[in-house]
Each structure stands twice: as C-alpha cells, then as structure tokens.
Amino acid sequence: MDLPTEMTIGERVARARIARGITQETLAGLVGRSPGWVSKIERGVLPLDRKSVVLKLAEVLDVDAVVLEGKSQAPHVPGEHGRAVVVGELRQALMRWATPAISPPSTGARHTVEELRRRVDTANQLRQDARFADLAMSLPALLDDLRDIADIESGQNTVQTMAAEAMHDARSMTKKLGHLDLAWMSAELAGQAARKTDDPLLAAANSWNHIEVYKSANAPGPARALALATIEDLAEGLGSATLGHLSLWGTMHLQAALIAAYWSNRQDAAAHLREAADAATRLGGDSNHYDTMFGTANVAIHQVAVAVELGDAKRAISHARQVGASGLGRERRARLAIDLARAFEHARKHGEALDSLLAAEKLAPDYVRPHPLVREIVGAQLRRARPELRSLAKRIGVM
Numbered sequence: 001m002d003l004p005t006e007m008t009i010g011e012r013v014a015r016a017r018i019a020r021g022i023t024q025e026t027l028a029g030l031v032g033r034s035p036g037w038v039s040k041i042e043r044g045v046l047p048l049d050r051k052s053v054v055l056k057l058a059e060v061l062d063v064d065a066v067v068l069e070g071k072s073q074a075p076h077v078p079g080e081h082g083r084a085v086v087v088g089e090l091r092q093a094l095m096r097w098a099t100p101a102i103s104p105p106s107t108g109a110r111h112t113v114e115e116l117r118r119r120v121d122t123a124n125q126l127r128q129d130a131r132f133a134d135l136a137m138s139l140p141a142l143l144d145d146l147r148d149i150a151d152i153e154s155g156q157n158t159v160q161t162m163a164a165e166a167m168h169d170a171r172s173m174t175k176k177l178g179h180l181d182l183a184w185m186s187a188e189l190a191g192q193a194a195r196k197t198d199d200p201l202l203a204a205a206n207s208w209n210h211i212e213v214y215k216s217a218n219a220p221g222p223a224r225a226l227a228l229a230t231i232e233d234l235a236e237g238l239g240s241a242t243l244g245h246l247s248l249w250g251t252m253h254l255q256a257a258l259i260a261a262y263w264s265n266r267q268d269a270a271a272h273l274r275e276a277a278d279a280a281t282r283l284g285g286d287s288n289h290y291d292t293m294f295g296t297a298n299v300a301i302h303q304v305a306v307a308v309e310l311g312d313a314k315r316a317i318s319h320a321r322q323v324g325a326s327g328l329g330r331e332r333r334a335r336l337a338i339d340l341a342r343a344f345e346h347a348r349k350h351g352e353a354l355d356s357l358l359a360a361e362k363l364a365p366d367y368v369r370p371h372p373l374v375r376e377i378v379g380a381q382l383r384r385a386r387p388e389l390r391s392l393a394k395r396i397g398v399m
Contacts, residue, residue, distance in 0.1 A: 008379045009054060012068045014042035016061040030060040047380040049342050049373045050309055051262045055218060065218035069372050085132045085366055087179055090170060093140035094185050097147055097163075111145045113158055119145075120162045124291060127169040128329030130364035135173055142166055156196065163193040164202055168291055171209045175216050177370055183213045204230050204248050205290040211255050220262045227256040241282075244289035250279030251292045254302045261309035269306050273299070286327055293332060297325045301336045308342045316343035334364035338374060345377055354381060354389055361392065369396035 017027050024038045031038075031053075040046040048054055048068075058065035096103040119142050126135040146163045150156075167190035175183035187209035194202040207230040214223035234241075234249045241249065257272035276299050286295025300323040307316035320340040325333050337360035344353035357377065361368045368374055378393050
C-alpha cells in the first residue's frame, strides 16, 4: 500500500523528541499521557489534531509548534479547477499597497466606485465559498484598482471600507493556505484602511484578522489578549448596540471561547459561548455584518469546535447533528464537517470521519485540501486505508 509522503505531526514530534535525547516514556510523563499513546502518535496511527495537545508537546520539546504542524512551508495542492492556488501576484499587490512611495498609483483610466463595490462583493462571496483559486486570480487587480482611487478626496470613506474588506479576503485566504506572512501583511493593511474611515466598529472588526493570524501562528496568548481587549472596547454602548455591534461582540466571544479551549479552560470557554449565544439571540437570526456571518448557526458551529478541542467527541457529534448551517457559506459548512470528522476520529468511528472529510471536500476543495488537520487525519487513516481514502489523499497532496 502506498504511504503518505508528507510527515504527520506525530512523526515530527518523534524527530524533535530524539533531538532532545529523551525517551517516549519521559515524553509521556511530561505531557500526562501513556507511553503507548506517544508511540501511536509518533507512528502516525493516531492523528494529532487538537491545538491544546500540539502546544503542550511543543512546550515540553522546546520547539515551535509551527514546526511540528509543518506550517513552515505552505502545502502545494491543486485548486478547485485542478490548478494550483498561486498567490505570487497577490504578494506583489500587497507590497504595492505597503510601499506607495516606490509604487505610485496608475495614472490611467480609473474604475468607478460602483463597479469596485460589485467586485468587492464578488470577492467576499468567493472567500465565503472558499473558491481560493478564483479569488487569488481576481484579488491582485482589485487591490490595484482600489489603490488607484484611494487618494481621491471624494468617497474616501467608501473606498477605504472596500479596501479593508478586500484585505480581509486576502487575510482569510492566505491564512488558510498557510502563507502567514501574507496573512499578517493583509491584516496590517486592513487596519490602516479601517483607521481612515469614520466607522469605529471597522477597527474592532479588523481585530478579528489579527486574532486569526495569531491563532494560526500558535500564539494563543496575544490572540486572547486582543480578543478580550476588543470585547472590553465593544462593551461600551452594548445596551443600545446596532446589529453590526452585536455581531462583532459575539464574534469576539467565539474567538475567546476557542482560545480558552486551546488551553483546556472549560469554564472560560463555556462562559464565552454563553455570551455569544446571548448576542445571537438578541440579533434575531443569522446575518453577515462586517463579514462575520454571525448568528445562532455560527455559534453552534463553534460549540462543536470547542467540544472537539476539549476532547468531548460525543458532545461534538451531538452538537453537530443539531446545527442548521445551510444558510452559511461553503467554507463555514466545510469547517463544521472537518470538526465533525475530528470528533468521529476521536471516537474511533473512522469510516464516518472519512465520509465527513469527503463531504467537506465537496463543499470547499480549495479550503479542505491544504487544511493541516485534514492532512493529519488523512495521513493517519492511510494506515487503515479504504480505496476512496487513497484517492482523497492524492487530491490533497499527502500521497
């Protein structure tokens, strides 16, 4: 049987352990696990798909968690239409925004604000559906055209708001593809655009960009600090909050809940989930203010993610079966399917886990194929391979 060419997280753990000169028994004692568990992890029989466990292993092995997760280089996998998701042109467009002095705006014909609004809306939809190959092709020109009119006095607020949205799309895509340098650059540029508008909530919305990058860089401390600081800022005026204000308040609590779960803090995670649920109730339904897609369905999706991260597989499966996510974008629904697959894997229901991953891939292949947790589960399951698993493994690039 063909085995995966990509190392699992557990195999990287074994390499780091050997480099430290410690035994499996010693490592097991340091992380509060059995030597048998360490052996299965290092052989790739069990997937390492819980952030809390990866962070603990990185701490005791004195290695960056990014290295254990294999994120030092983004995986190269085909996009939705069989082509690679290439971000080289996007990198250049972001650099042109960051260094206007050496790359002045075009002096040619400029696009209208109305046309750019339509293109930003299209980019937002591509992001929500995780059509990253198409988004990567359209974003560079969109960012250049927005930059060309960003220096015009008239409509400055509108243009900068659209720029912040486009940068949010760039951050979301590049983070999910593993390009954390571009994700951070996008978040910084989104913040610059937000500060040039007269909307104080746009800056709060941009905190979400930075939190997501912190989380992907395995820096839960700064992510938590920023989430709590933003929650504190949003607390003022909450009694008469707008729908956008409520959406951001709830989104920040969802972020804080996940980060608490990374640290196995059940009490804090539950408290933040309750706050988010209360905000969703006040909101009166699912909405998409500030691109949050916040509402009861999104809260339910995060309840599943938190339960998985805390190791409560049965609860996660039960929650997932009650989620009504049909109105959300394909990326959010694929995220739910991935978390459900993780829960099934923890419950040793490997067939159900594979079926859930296949459902996620059908929804959003560009998002699912490079996803590190998907690749970890598939790499582990190859040891118990079914024919369709080998096919999926080849499509996401771990074989």
